[in-house]
Amino acid sequence: GGRTPRIFKIMIKRVVVINMEEINRFLNGRGSISSNILTGIMVLNILIHNKPSKEHIKVGRVFYTNQGSRSLSGGVEAWQGYFQSIRPTPRKLMINVDLHATAFYESDSLVQLVVKILNKRSVDDLRRIHDRDRTKLEKCLKNLKIFVTHRGE
Incomplete structure (x- = not known):
C-alpha cells in the first residue's frame, strides 16, 4: 500500500570560487568590501545554519529547541531559541548569537x-x-x- 518513490534529478554546478584570503585582507584593514567578501560571509552563514536546521524547529530566522522548555498554561509551553550570524570585526570573524523565546503548543x-x-x-x-x-x-x-x-x- 505504499507510494511509488518519486525520482528527482539534480545537478550541482560550481557558480563561484570564493577567495578567503581577500576576506582575511579585508578583516586586517588591507582591503575594501567586495561582492566576494559578502558572498564568503553568506556561505559561512549557510554553513553555521546547516546543523541547527536539521536538529531544531526554525521560525523565521530563529532556531528553537524544546530542551529546557517550561509549561505555561492552556496547553502552551515556552521554548528557548537563538539566531546566529557571522559578523566581520577587526582582524577576525565573530559569531553573533541572539537569544529568543517563544510559545509552542505542547506535543x-x-x-x-x-x-x-x-x-x-x-x-x-x-x-x-x-x-x-x-x-x-x-x-x-x-x-x-x-x-x-x-x-x-
Missing part, C-alpha cells in the same frame, strides 16, 4: 490539548462546550500542524 493528543486549551478538568467536560469555546478552539487550532497516528504505531 500531546489533540483531545488532551483541547482539554488544556479550554482549561477543562477532563475529556468528559468536552461533551458540552459553549460557542465561545468553539471560537477559541478554532482560533487556536487554525494553523496548528496535526499528525494522525493510529494505535499500535
Whole structure:
C-alpha cells in the first residue's frame, strides 16, 4: 500500500570560487568590501545554519529547541531559541548569537490539548462546550500542524 518513490534529478554546478584570503585582507584593514567578501560571509552563514536546521524547529530566522522548555498554561509551553550570524570585526570573524523565546503548543493528543486549551478538568467536560469555546478552539487550532497516528504505531 505504499507510494511509488518519486525520482528527482539534480545537478550541482560550481557558480563561484570564493577567495578567503581577500576576506582575511579585508578583516586586517588591507582591503575594501567586495561582492566576494559578502558572498564568503553568506556561505559561512549557510554553513553555521546547516546543523541547527536539521536538529531544531526554525521560525523565521530563529532556531528553537524544546530542551529546557517550561509549561505555561492552556496547553502552551515556552521554548528557548537563538539566531546566529557571522559578523566581520577587526582582524577576525565573530559569531553573533541572539537569544529568543517563544510559545509552542505542547506535543500531546489533540483531545488532551483541547482539554488544556479550554482549561477543562477532563475529556468528559468536552461533551458540552459553549460557542465561545468553539471560537477559541478554532482560533487556536487554525494553523496548528496535526499528525494522525493510529494505535499500535
